[in-house]
Amino acid sequence: xxxxxxxxxxxxxxxxxxxxxxxxxxxxxxxxxxxxxxxxxxxxxxxxxxxxxxxxxxxxxxxxxxxxxxxxxxxxxxxxxxxxxxxxxxxxxxxxxxxxxxxxxxxxxxxxxxxxxxxxxxxxxxxxxxxxxxxxxxxxxxxxxxxxxxxxxxxxxxxxxxxxxxxxxxxxxxxxxxxxxxxxxxxxxxxxxxxxxxxxxxxxxxxxxxxxxxxxxxxxxxxxxxxxxxxxxxxxxxxxxxxxxxxxxxxxxxxxxxxxxxxxxxxxxxxxxxxxxxxxxxxxxxxxxxxxxxxxxxxxxxxxxxxxxxxxxxxxxxxxxxxxxxxxxxxxxxxxxxxxxxxxxxxxxxxxxxxxxxxxxxxxxxxxxxxxxxxxxxxxxxxxxxxxxxxxxxxxxxxxxxxxxxxxxxxxxxxxxxxxxxxxxxxxxxxxxxxxxxxxxxxxxxxxxxxxxxxxxxxxxxxxxxxxxxxxxxxxxxxxxxxxxxxxxxxxxxxxxxxxxxxxx
Numbered sequence: 001x002x003x004x005x006x007x008x009x010x011x012x013x014x015x016x017x018x019x020x021x022x023x024x025x026x027x028x029x030x031x032x033x034x035x036x037x038x039x040x041x042x043x044x045x046x047x048x049x050x051x052x053x054x055x056x057x058x059x060x061x062x063x064x065x066x067x068x069x070x071x072x073x074x075x076x077x078x079x080x081x082x083x084x085x086x087x088x089x090x091x092x093x094x095x096x097x098x099x100x101x102x103x104x105x106x107x108x109x110x111x112x113x114x115x116x117x118x119x120x121x122x123x124x125x126x127x128x129x130x131x132x133x134x135x136x137x138x139x140x141x142x143x144x145x146x147x148x149x150x151x152x153x154x155x156x157x158x159x160x161x162x163x164x165x166x167x168x169x170x171x172x173x174x175x176x177x178x179x180x181x182x183x184x185x186x187x188x189x190x191x192x193x194x195x196x197x198x199x200x201x202x203x204x205x206x207x208x209x210x211x212x213x214x215x216x217x218x219x220x221x222x223x224x225x226x227x228x229x230x231x232x233x234x235x236x237x238x239x240x241x242x243x244x245x246x247x248x249x250x251x252x253x254x255x256x257x258x259x260x261x262x263x264x265x266x267x268x269x270x271x272x273x274x275x276x277x278x279x280x281x282x283x284x285x286x287x288x289x290x291x292x293x294x295x296x297x298x299x300x301x302x303x304x305x306x307x308x309x310x311x312x313x314x315x316x317x318x319x320x321x322x323x324x325x326x327x328x329x330x331x332x333x334x335x336x337x338x339x340x341x342x343x344x345x346x347x348x349x350x351x352x353x354x355x356x357x358x359x360x361x362x363x364x365x366x367x368x369x370x371x372x373x374x375x376x377x378x379x380x381x382x383x384x385x386x387x388x389x390x391x392x393x394x395x396x397x398x399x400x401x402x403x404x405x406x407x408x409x410x411x412x413x414x415x416x417x418x419x420x421x422x423x424x425x426x427x428x429x430x431x432x433x434x435x436x437x438x439x440x441x442x443x444x445x446x447x448x449x450x451x452x453x454x455x456x457x458x459x460x461x462x463x464x465x466x467x468x469x470x471x472x473x474x475x476x477x478x479x480x481x482x483x484x485x486x487x488x489x490x491x492x493x494x495x496x497x498x499x500x501x502x503x504x505x
Contacts (some may be wrong), residue, residue, distance in 0.1 A: 018237045023228060023356050025170050026179070029163040030186045032117060032224060035217040036159040037190025038197070039128045042209040043093075043149075044328045044349075045198035047086055048335045048342030049206050050077040074206075075140040085142055089462025090328050091144045094457030096153030104157040105446020113162045118225040120158025125218025127152035128210050135207025161446040166421065169231045171240055181364020188353035188360070188414065191327065195353075199346040303443045308374075311492050312420050313451035315377065318485035321415045321455030322384075322478050326352055326413065328460040333471060338396045351403055355410025360418030362411065372500075373424050374492035377416035381486040384412035385479045387473035392475040414484070421449055455481070 005013070054072040077085055108116055124199075131148045139145075169180055197216075198209035232239045304310060330352060335345040359380070367376040391405040459481070466473045 004221060007123040021229065021232070021235060021237050022170050025166065026183055028224070028228060029167055029182055032121065033159055033163050033191065033215075034186040035121065035220040036156060037187050038125060039192050039213040039217045039378075040093075040156065041194025041270055041327070042128075042198035042213055043089065043131075044331050044345040045111070045195055045202055045342060046206045047332050048345055049202045050074045050086075050318060051082040052342075061075075074135075076142050077349035083464050083467055087333075087461050088142070089145055089149050090460040090464070091457055092149035093153040093156075094324070094453065094460065095152045098453035098457045100154045101160070101446050101450030103446075105161040105443040105450070106155030106160075106163040108165060108446065109443055113230045114224060114228045116158055117162045117228065118221045120155050120162075120331035121221030121224060122218045124152055124155040124158075124212040125216070125221065127155060128217065130214075132207040132210030132214065135205060144373030160421070160449050161443075164445045166228070166230055169239075172373070179364070181361040181418060184360045184364075184418040184422045185357040187418065188356040188410075191356075192350040195331075195346045195350045195385055199343040200344050202346070249455075257280040275378055293346035303447055306444065308424075308492060309444060309447060311374075311488050312424050313448045314488040315485045316417065316420045316448055317455035318481040318488075319377075319381065319413075319420065319455070320452035321459035321481045322413050323417045323459075324386075324456035325409075325463050325474070328399040329463045329467070329474075334396075335472075336403075337471060338402070348402065348406070351406035352410035353414075354416070355407035356414030357408075359411030359413070360422075363415035363419040364422075369420060372493075372496040373419060374489045375496050377419055377424075378486050378489045378493050379483055380415045382410050384409065385482045387412055388479050388482065389473055392472060413482075417452075419450065421445075424448070434477050 014360075051073050073082075079085075091190055127148050131145060131152070134148075167180070167183065194213055197212055200476060201208035201212065229235055326349075330349045331342070331345040334348050335342060338345070338348075340348060363376050363380060367373045370376065386408050387405070389410050395402055395405040459478075462477055463474050466477060
């Protein structure tokens with residue numbers, strides 16, 4: 001008679017081999033993109049240290065100075081145009097990121113994801129460290145930091161299309177909104193960790209605020225090289241497509257176009273109900289062991305013709321404009337308005353990302369339950385507009401108001417952004433019109449996120465130009481962008497509403 005298994009062993013044995021691999025890949029890709037965002041965050045924390053109000057800082061007794069207000073600033077950010085220079089640095093990174101993203105998807109489809117991600121993370125780590133070395137080498141040239149930001153922006157484009165394509169290869173559409181809502185919290189987790197790590201060094205040696213995150217992302221690149229599995233079939237796991245076929249008959253057979261079959265075998269293929277026979281080699285294989293699908297990479301034009309790609313891309317342009325303006329300027333805003341030092345402002349800004357985690361998961365759950373991705377995004381964008389207005393006017397009145405408004409605004413702003421860049425991108429990248437071509441996912445993701453990255457570049461630039469006229473005007477710009485993002489989804493919301501009406505009794 002067998003003894004009863006211990007509870008812990010029963011828990012371990014309840015997981016299938018496929019489930020273990022899927023959990024491992026989800027964790028690994030979560031770790032990778034957390035590192036990407038962790039290495040982007042230091043610049044927003046260090047801004048408050050590069051230009052300070054030096055009249056409030058204790059001056060060393062042996063220091064001869066001529067300007068009491070700028071003696072502690074880091075040249076060239078010690079001049080009155082420091083906000084413009086910060087905007088230049090932000091845009092060197094973001095414009096390079098936006099342009100590079102459109103090409104990144106093309107490379108991601110044609111190169112092994114493991115090599116592509118590993119190279120991108122190690123190179124991004126190198127450029128992040130080089131930025132920090134400017135402190136120790138006492139480099140005061142804006143051109144040095146600008147060039148570093150350009151190359152870092154290009155290297156950072158390797159991340160998003162590759163990790164989304166990898167996750168899309170491993171997970172089906174069943175609970176994609178919830179799974180990717182949880183998974184996409186890597187963005188906010190990376191921002192939080194980046195803020196805390198950069199904040200730990202910013203007051204003593206701001207160079208380490210870049211070097212430590214740079215070493216972390218380079219280390220994850222090494223981890224990727226040794227452990228990433230790109231597709232389930234690489235380790236003989238069940239593909240999400242085949243798993244759905246075993247559970248239902250919703251998916252149509254992919255072996256329909258003879259022109260494709262001719263390209264995948266040296267001979268003719270005869271499809272019978274019970275077997276697949278390949279001639280002239282006369283090898284007979286059960287259908288459960290062979291899945292033939294298109295392997296050609298799709299063009300930009302074909303990707304843009306997928307229903308919903310253009311609308312969601314334009315929506316993300318404005319949604320990401322708002323999100324990235326907060327990412328790069330929120331610590332400085334808190335420092336200027338609430339008069340916190342650089343570390344305190346950085347720590348407080350992490351609340352926006354905590355709200356973003358909850359918002360992303362909530363958006364995924366609601367969209368899974370209702371089936372309305374566009375409607376979920378539209379509702380959250382509409383709710384975000386008045387919350388941004390209130391945060392600007394009452395958000396700094398007390399600590400409680402600051403905490404509450406940052407959490408609320410973070411959830412409403414980052415919820416749609418998270419949903420579009422993950423579940424929506426994966427849905428469109430595996431759209432039925434693609435007939436199972438999984439290689440399209442990287443291109444579709446790159447188009448959507450690349451368009452969004454244009455907004456990510458424009459937002460911080462506008463904030464840098466507008467903020468000297470008053471922070472109120474920056475928030476009016478953000479509210480306008482939020483409403484424009486909502487506007488581009490109106491046709492899709494209408495179609496989703498029509499679908500609900502047809503299904504109702």
